[in-house]
Amino acid sequence: MASDEFVTVKTFLPTLPLPANSERAEITTNRLLIRALQPGDLAAFRVLRTQQDVMKWTKAGCIDETIEITKSKLDPFLPPNDLITANCAICLKDTGEFIGIGGCHLYPASHGWPEVGYMLRKEQWGQGFGTEFLSAWLRFWSELPRSKREVQVQKEMVDREGSVDEHLIAITEVSNVPSQRVLLKSGFERFREFDEVDDGKTVNLVAFRYLPSKTEWRKGL
Numbered sequence: 001m002a003s004d005e006f007v008t009v010k011t012f013l014p015t016l017p018l019p020a021n022s023e024r025a026e027i028t029t030n031r032l033l034i035r036a037l038q039p040g041d042l043a044a045f046r047v048l049r050t051q052q053d054v055m056k057w058t059k060a061g062c063i064d065e066t067i068e069i070t071k072s073k074l075d076p077f078l079p080p081n082d083l084i085t086a087n088c089a090i091c092l093k094d095t096g097e098f099i100g101i102g103g104c105h106l107y108p109a110s111h112g113w114p115e116v117g118y119m120l121r122k123e124q125w126g127q128g129f130g131t132e133f134l135s136a137w138l139r140f141w142s143e144l145p146r147s148k149r150e151v152q153v154q155k156e157m158v159d160r161e162g163s164v165d166e167h168l169i170a171i172t173e174v175s176n177v178p179s180q181r182v183l184l185k186s187g188f189e190r191f192r193e194f195d196e197v198d199d200g201k202t203v204n205l206v207a208f209r210y211l212p213s214k215t216e217w218r219k220g221l
Protein backbone atom coordinates (compact mmCIF):
# COMPACT_ATOMS: atom_id res chain seq x y z
CA MET A 1 0.00 0.00 0.00
CA ALA A 2 1.32 3.48 -0.80
CA SER A 3 2.38 5.24 2.38
CA ASP A 4 1.28 8.67 3.56
CA GLU A 5 4.71 9.29 5.03
CA PHE A 6 6.76 11.98 3.29
CA VAL A 7 10.37 13.08 3.63
CA THR A 8 12.02 16.32 2.59
CA VAL A 9 14.79 16.06 0.02
CA LYS A 10 17.10 18.58 -1.65
CA THR A 11 17.46 18.11 -5.36
CA PHE A 12 17.56 19.82 -8.75
CA LEU A 13 14.35 19.83 -10.81
CA PRO A 14 13.23 21.46 -14.08
CA THR A 15 12.69 25.14 -13.39
CA LEU A 16 9.07 26.27 -13.06
CA PRO A 17 7.39 27.70 -14.99
CA LEU A 18 8.23 25.17 -17.72
CA PRO A 19 8.56 26.55 -21.26
CA ALA A 20 5.14 27.53 -22.62
CA ASN A 21 3.68 25.43 -25.45
CA SER A 22 4.22 28.41 -27.76
CA GLU A 23 7.96 28.34 -27.00
CA ARG A 24 8.54 24.60 -27.24
CA ALA A 25 10.53 23.49 -30.21
CA GLU A 26 9.18 20.52 -32.13
CA ILE A 27 11.18 17.34 -31.64
CA THR A 28 11.71 15.07 -34.60
CA THR A 29 12.96 11.49 -34.54
CA ASN A 30 13.37 9.00 -37.38
CA ARG A 31 9.63 8.49 -37.71
CA LEU A 32 7.94 10.86 -35.26
CA LEU A 33 7.11 14.51 -34.79
CA ILE A 34 6.64 15.38 -31.11
CA ARG A 35 5.02 18.77 -30.66
CA ALA A 36 3.03 20.87 -28.20
CA LEU A 37 -0.64 19.95 -27.86
CA GLN A 38 -3.22 22.31 -29.38
CA PRO A 39 -6.98 22.81 -28.87
CA GLY A 40 -7.42 21.45 -32.42
CA ASP A 41 -6.11 18.04 -31.29
CA LEU A 42 -9.39 17.36 -29.46
CA ALA A 43 -10.97 15.21 -32.19
CA ALA A 44 -7.88 13.03 -32.61
CA PHE A 45 -7.43 12.83 -28.85
CA ARG A 46 -11.02 11.62 -28.62
CA VAL A 47 -10.29 8.78 -31.04
CA LEU A 48 -7.44 7.71 -28.75
CA ARG A 49 -9.54 8.00 -25.60
CA THR A 50 -12.39 5.94 -27.05
CA GLN A 51 -10.19 2.89 -27.62
CA GLN A 52 -10.91 0.54 -24.73
CA ASP A 53 -7.64 -1.39 -25.22
CA VAL A 54 -5.77 1.87 -24.61
CA MET A 55 -7.97 3.21 -21.83
CA LYS A 56 -7.94 0.02 -19.78
CA TRP A 57 -4.38 0.93 -18.74
CA THR A 58 -5.26 4.44 -17.58
CA LYS A 59 -6.48 5.48 -14.14
CA ALA A 60 -10.01 5.90 -15.54
CA GLY A 61 -9.94 2.31 -16.85
CA CYS A 62 -12.68 3.01 -19.41
CA ILE A 63 -13.30 5.15 -22.46
CA ASP A 64 -14.47 8.78 -22.21
CA GLU A 65 -18.25 8.77 -22.55
CA THR A 66 -18.47 12.35 -23.80
CA ILE A 67 -16.34 14.85 -25.68
CA GLU A 68 -16.56 17.11 -22.59
CA ILE A 69 -14.67 14.49 -20.58
CA THR A 70 -12.02 14.27 -23.31
CA LYS A 71 -11.72 18.04 -23.33
CA SER A 72 -11.20 18.05 -19.56
CA LYS A 73 -8.28 15.64 -20.15
CA LEU A 74 -6.72 17.89 -22.79
CA ASP A 75 -7.07 21.19 -20.91
CA PRO A 76 -4.38 20.37 -18.30
CA PHE A 77 -1.82 20.53 -21.14
CA LEU A 78 -2.99 23.73 -22.84
CA PRO A 79 -2.29 27.32 -21.73
CA PRO A 80 -2.13 28.35 -18.94
CA ASN A 81 -1.51 24.82 -17.62
CA ASP A 82 1.34 24.24 -20.09
CA LEU A 83 3.62 26.02 -17.59
CA ILE A 84 3.34 23.13 -15.11
CA THR A 85 3.03 20.15 -17.47
CA ALA A 86 4.94 18.92 -20.52
CA ASN A 87 2.62 16.52 -22.29
CA CYS A 88 3.02 16.43 -26.07
CA ALA A 89 1.24 15.26 -29.19
CA ILE A 90 2.96 12.27 -30.80
CA CYS A 91 2.53 12.41 -34.59
CA LEU A 92 3.84 10.51 -37.59
CA LYS A 93 6.59 12.60 -39.15
CA ASP A 94 5.66 11.81 -42.75
CA THR A 95 1.97 12.69 -42.54
CA GLY A 96 1.60 14.73 -39.34
CA GLU A 97 -1.10 12.28 -38.20
CA PHE A 98 -1.73 12.42 -34.44
CA ILE A 99 -1.17 8.93 -33.02
CA GLY A 100 -0.83 9.55 -29.30
CA ILE A 101 0.15 11.67 -26.37
CA GLY A 102 3.01 11.50 -23.91
CA GLY A 103 5.16 13.41 -21.48
CA CYS A 104 5.00 14.82 -18.00
CA HIS A 105 1.34 15.04 -17.02
CA LEU A 106 1.88 15.68 -13.29
CA TYR A 107 4.51 17.92 -11.76
CA PRO A 108 4.46 17.12 -8.91
CA ALA A 109 2.41 13.91 -8.74
CA SER A 110 0.95 12.74 -5.42
CA HIS A 111 4.25 11.00 -4.58
CA GLY A 112 6.11 14.32 -4.91
CA TRP A 113 8.18 13.75 -8.09
CA PRO A 114 7.27 14.63 -11.68
CA GLU A 115 5.54 11.74 -13.46
CA VAL A 116 5.68 10.70 -17.11
CA GLY A 117 3.07 8.76 -19.10
CA TYR A 118 2.16 7.96 -22.71
CA MET A 119 -0.55 6.33 -24.79
CA LEU A 120 -0.64 5.46 -28.47
CA ARG A 121 -3.51 4.47 -30.74
CA LYS A 122 -3.81 0.70 -30.79
CA GLU A 123 -3.20 0.28 -34.51
CA GLN A 124 0.24 1.86 -34.01
CA TRP A 125 1.45 -0.49 -31.25
CA GLY A 126 4.33 -2.89 -31.69
CA GLN A 127 6.43 -0.83 -34.11
CA GLY A 128 8.79 0.73 -31.58
CA PHE A 129 7.01 4.11 -31.53
CA GLY A 130 6.58 4.08 -27.72
CA THR A 131 10.32 3.69 -27.19
CA GLU A 132 11.20 6.14 -29.97
CA PHE A 133 8.93 8.76 -28.38
CA LEU A 134 10.09 8.26 -24.80
CA SER A 135 13.80 8.30 -25.60
CA ALA A 136 13.44 11.59 -27.48
CA TRP A 137 11.18 13.17 -24.86
CA LEU A 138 13.61 12.21 -22.08
CA ARG A 139 16.32 14.15 -23.82
CA PHE A 140 14.06 17.23 -23.95
CA TRP A 141 13.22 16.80 -20.23
CA SER A 142 16.83 16.24 -19.22
CA GLU A 143 18.01 19.34 -21.06
CA LEU A 144 15.53 21.76 -19.44
CA PRO A 145 17.12 24.32 -17.11
CA ARG A 146 17.26 23.17 -13.48
CA SER A 147 16.69 24.92 -10.15
CA LYS A 148 17.74 23.76 -6.71
CA ARG A 149 14.62 22.77 -4.79
CA GLU A 150 13.53 21.31 -1.49
CA VAL A 151 10.57 18.99 -2.05
CA GLN A 152 8.43 16.57 -0.08
CA VAL A 153 8.40 13.09 -1.56
CA GLN A 154 6.78 9.88 -0.45
CA LYS A 155 9.23 7.98 1.72
CA GLU A 156 9.22 4.90 -0.53
CA MET A 157 9.89 7.01 -3.63
CA VAL A 158 13.47 7.79 -2.66
CA ASP A 159 16.43 5.89 -1.21
CA ARG A 160 17.27 8.36 1.53
CA GLU A 161 16.68 11.84 2.92
CA GLY A 162 18.98 14.83 2.38
CA SER A 163 20.46 15.60 -1.03
CA VAL A 164 19.34 13.16 -3.71
CA ASP A 165 19.38 12.76 -7.48
CA GLU A 166 16.32 14.13 -9.20
CA HIS A 167 13.77 11.41 -10.07
CA LEU A 168 11.29 11.16 -12.90
CA ILE A 169 8.68 8.54 -12.08
CA ALA A 170 6.53 6.28 -14.26
CA ILE A 171 3.90 4.01 -12.76
CA THR A 172 2.50 1.00 -14.57
CA GLU A 173 0.24 -1.87 -13.66
CA VAL A 174 2.30 -4.99 -12.94
CA SER A 175 0.58 -6.70 -15.88
CA ASN A 176 1.35 -3.90 -18.39
CA VAL A 177 4.41 -5.60 -19.85
CA PRO A 178 4.60 -3.54 -23.09
CA SER A 179 4.79 -0.29 -21.09
CA GLN A 180 7.46 -1.75 -18.82
CA ARG A 181 9.48 -2.82 -21.85
CA VAL A 182 9.30 0.75 -23.18
CA LEU A 183 10.53 2.11 -19.83
CA LEU A 184 13.41 -0.34 -19.50
CA LYS A 185 14.51 0.19 -23.11
CA SER A 186 14.49 3.97 -22.52
CA GLY A 187 16.73 3.84 -19.45
CA PHE A 188 14.28 3.58 -16.54
CA GLU A 189 14.96 1.33 -13.56
CA ARG A 190 12.26 -0.72 -11.85
CA PHE A 191 12.39 0.10 -8.16
CA ARG A 192 9.26 -0.54 -6.21
CA GLU A 193 5.98 -2.46 -6.27
CA PHE A 194 2.91 -1.39 -4.35
CA ASP A 195 -0.86 -1.83 -4.23
CA GLU A 196 -3.47 0.84 -4.58
CA VAL A 197 -7.14 0.46 -3.76
CA ASP A 198 -9.29 2.19 -6.35
CA ASP A 199 -13.08 2.00 -6.07
CA GLY A 200 -12.71 -1.00 -3.76
CA LYS A 201 -10.51 -2.83 -6.30
CA THR A 202 -6.86 -3.53 -5.50
CA VAL A 203 -4.49 -2.66 -8.34
CA ASN A 204 -0.90 -3.98 -8.35
CA LEU A 205 1.43 -1.25 -9.51
CA VAL A 206 5.12 -0.92 -10.19
CA ALA A 207 7.10 2.31 -10.04
CA PHE A 208 10.02 2.95 -12.39
CA ARG A 209 12.47 5.78 -11.99
CA TYR A 210 14.75 7.69 -14.33
CA LEU A 211 17.55 9.89 -13.04
CA PRO A 212 18.13 12.72 -15.56
CA SER A 213 21.37 13.83 -13.87
CA LYS A 214 22.88 10.41 -14.59
CA THR A 215 22.23 10.47 -18.33
CA GLU A 216 25.14 10.84 -20.68
CA TRP A 217 23.97 14.03 -22.39
CA ARG A 218 23.52 15.89 -19.06
CA LYS A 219 26.86 14.73 -17.71
CA GLY A 220 28.46 16.60 -20.59
CA LEU A 221 26.66 19.90 -19.86
Ligand SMILES: CC(C)(COP(=O)(O)OP(=O)(O)OC[C@H]1O[C@@H](n2cnc3c(N)ncnc32)[C@H](O)[C@@H]1OP(=O)(O)O)[C@@H](O)C(=O)NCCC(=O)NCCS
Pocket residue numbers: 053054055057058117118119120121124125126127128129130131132171172173176177178179181182
Ligand atom coordinates in the same frame (compact mmCIF):
# COMPACT_ATOMS: atom_id res chain seq x y z
C1 LIG B 1 2.62 1.16 -23.86
C2 LIG B 1 2.59 1.58 -25.32
C3 LIG B 1 2.78 3.08 -25.43
C4 LIG B 1 3.76 0.86 -26.01
O1 LIG B 1 3.87 1.37 -27.33
P1 LIG B 1 4.62 0.56 -28.50
O2 LIG B 1 4.89 1.53 -29.58
O3 LIG B 1 3.86 -0.64 -28.83
O4 LIG B 1 5.98 0.18 -27.74
P2 LIG B 1 7.32 -0.41 -28.39
O5 LIG B 1 6.97 -1.04 -29.71
O6 LIG B 1 8.35 0.63 -28.37
O7 LIG B 1 7.71 -1.54 -27.32
C5 LIG B 1 6.77 -2.48 -26.88
C6 LIG B 1 7.48 -3.64 -26.22
O8 LIG B 1 6.53 -4.47 -25.55
C7 LIG B 1 6.64 -5.79 -26.05
N1 LIG B 1 5.31 -6.37 -25.99
C8 LIG B 1 4.23 -5.98 -26.68
N2 LIG B 1 3.18 -6.77 -26.33
C9 LIG B 1 3.61 -7.63 -25.40
C10 LIG B 1 3.02 -8.66 -24.65
N3 LIG B 1 1.73 -8.95 -24.78
N4 LIG B 1 3.79 -9.36 -23.77
C11 LIG B 1 5.09 -9.06 -23.63
N5 LIG B 1 5.73 -8.07 -24.31
C12 LIG B 1 4.98 -7.37 -25.19
C13 LIG B 1 7.18 -5.63 -27.45
O9 LIG B 1 7.74 -6.82 -27.90
C14 LIG B 1 8.21 -4.53 -27.20
O10 LIG B 1 9.33 -4.99 -26.49
P3 LIG B 1 10.70 -5.48 -27.21
O11 LIG B 1 11.17 -4.35 -28.08
O12 LIG B 1 11.60 -5.77 -26.08
O13 LIG B 1 10.33 -6.68 -28.02
C15 LIG B 1 1.27 1.17 -26.01
O14 LIG B 1 1.13 -0.21 -25.87
C16 LIG B 1 0.05 1.85 -25.42
O15 LIG B 1 -0.31 2.95 -25.83
N6 LIG B 1 -0.61 1.18 -24.47
C17 LIG B 1 -1.84 1.70 -23.85
C18 LIG B 1 -1.58 2.83 -22.90
C19 LIG B 1 -0.54 2.47 -21.85
O16 LIG B 1 -0.43 1.34 -21.39
N7 LIG B 1 0.21 3.46 -21.44
C20 LIG B 1 1.21 3.31 -20.40
C21 LIG B 1 0.57 3.40 -19.07
S1 LIG B 1 1.80 3.16 -17.81
